[in-house]
Amino acid sequence: MKAGKNADEEIRLLLVEVAKLEVASRRMEETVRNSRFHRRCLIASAVLGLALGGCFCAWYTHNYRKVLREYIAGLEIQKKYTPPTRN
Numbered sequence: 001m002k003a004g005k006n007a008d009e010e011i012r013l014l015l016v017e018v019a020k021l022e023v024a025s026r027r028m029e030e031t032v033r034n035s036r037f038h039r040r041c042l043i044a045s046a047v048l049g050l051a052l053g054g055c056f057c058a059w060y061t062h063n064y065r066k067v068l069r070e071y072i073a074g075l076e077i078q079k080k081y082t083p084p085t086r087n
Helices: 002-081
Strands: none
16 A cells, blocks of 8 residues: 555656646746747837838938028029129
């Protein structure tokens, strides 16, 4: 009888250890999944930031060129209609 009790106790302890390992395995899988997700989120945010920065740069450059052209055109009109100065 004593041998049977010891075997049952050992089996129960083994089942408890297996359950603990399964829980640890699930936690490790979840951690790996989360780290992949966070890495993808970081990469996506960096790409989005670069894209938005590029769009803003293109928009700003376009507006800057437009204003510069208007300013130069205004200077040319001023030159055309301003009487020459004598030095």
